[in-house]
Amino acid sequence: MSARPTRREIGAFLAGAALWPQAAMAPELLLYAALDEPRRACALGAACLKALPPGQTPSQLAQAILQSLDGAAPATRQSFKRRLAGRVTEDFAQSATVEADGWLLSRTEAQLYALAALHLKYTA
């Protein structure tokens, strides 16, 4: 995947934010669309990017998140949020946490916020 999303991808993301599911969307855009407050997630995501292993692309982050959610892309926005909540709880229970700018986050949510930050960078 190229580092910067194309107009088509951004258009697909915007459509995805409004009309879930969008099977044709790239996984990273699908995940970004699931965020309730993407701007806030982006702000925290910059710190998450620093706390996570360096050099990760949006695609790699999305794959890591989806793998932690049993691999498959979620069918609906609601099911994604349910699975994410379960994953986050499991992360905390297993101490799979990331400290980003002092915030104690689950690894999966930190990856999601980092993904959001990368999108902000690309779309700003």
Add this chain to the structure above:
Amino acid sequence: MLVDARAIPARTVIESEVCIVGGGAAGITLAREFLASGFRVALLESGGAEIDAQTQDLYSGSDIGRSYQDLTAIRLRYFGGTTNHWEGWCAVPDPIDFESREGVAYSGWPFAMSHLLPFYRRAQPVCQLGPYGYAPSDWGIAPAAIPQPFNGPHFVCQVLQKSPPTRFAEVYGPALRKAPRLTVYLNANALQFETSKHGGDVEQLKVGVLGHGGFTLKARYYVLATGAVENARLLLSSGPEGGHGLGNDNDLVGRFFAVHMEYIGGLIAPTDPYTDFQLLNGDATDTHVREGVRREFISYVALSEATRRRRRLPGMRIRLHQIVGETPGMDALKRLVGRKDQGEVMHDIGVLLRDLGGVAAFAGRRVLHGKGVAVQAIAARCTSEQTPNPDSRITLGTERDALGLRRVAVDWRLTARDKQGALAANRLLGTEIGRSGLGRMRTFVTGDDTNWPADLQGDEHTMGTTRMHRDPRSGVVDENCRVHGLSNLYVAGSSVFPTTGTANPTLTIVALALRLADHLKERLA
């Protein structure tokens, strides 16, 4: 009997069986125990019946390590001692606080907490508390009422009991004044213990009186009960001129100076802004009827013993302080209808009219959520245990006070271990808050270095400077609080604590004083 030492002619020699130096919680508790014993007791109090600037200045010292508090502000030097401004909070340590812990060097008391339990029970009425009992269930807190994750396994709810608070001189002074064989000497400052020629016991105590000559006190037994800073200072100031002090053959007097570390560990963003954490506020007093009497307590969060043991962590307790949005209109309305302290009526009407929207929102939240005020954040106010550190110490400075004694120099130091312990405990707190779905925590204790949050301060609980240990190479006093190497000099107070935990120390100070009184009565008999 009560005597003003300023009326005692210079060079007078007074004899007694027991001499207690210091009229605070420890000294007065000890003195009371001798009231019915028939032994002659002299209780020396540096100050008078009221606070006096010149006497208070005798506490003044300097910081040569990490910045600590103003010594003249955190202690009171008049009859009743620091109990004159004590807030009255009483707690018992956890059993682990008495144990020698893996990973915590120099930790452990010479006995288990169970040994002190009978003395804690006796200390309860001395501090005007109700029955012993520090479990939440003793105070009507059902396990189900404690929100996750603070009902285990890593964090638990604990309770502090509230003393009225007992002003020891006000409450027990009248009985001490009436006692025929006990004399309280006011304005009498212990200057120096002098030992016999062979050096194995204290022969006499030199006493100074501000602006007057001073006198000598000879007793069979001496108890030093002047607080952790002054206890060390007096021992360091005693003994032969140019020497290293009394009871200090192993260079331990003044070392292991410890306090409780206080700081805001982090802010919690709650998932549900209407969750009520008032139970674990730690600042808000609650009441419960115990044995027919309504008594005050507060509950707070603490790192569990099991987790401390398993993860080798120092103690930490947390008070959850809710930060709520302002509701000026509702506050004005409450004042106008008399549910809050009354303000200016016209002013309040103006505030109410300007914030009608806020009042409507409050009412809406009340209907929807049962609470009119949303919690914006929760501050985790932490108290961490300082682990034993020989380099943290009270020493003597070069400046002298009005009585000619060298003033103290406080070298308060924290270790990397203290920081690592607080870091791990705060990370665990944040993880548990996330796991339980309570919210997310932003910790202020970060980095694998020795930096602390900017608001860190040592509290007024000074401890550890004449630590207790059976081995004279590891402690200043033995398990009976007798100074090693001296047959008749004892120490009372928190200076003997070898490990501090996070519990407020007064109840333990009183319990140890009761225990010491039993021991001395046995020796005197």
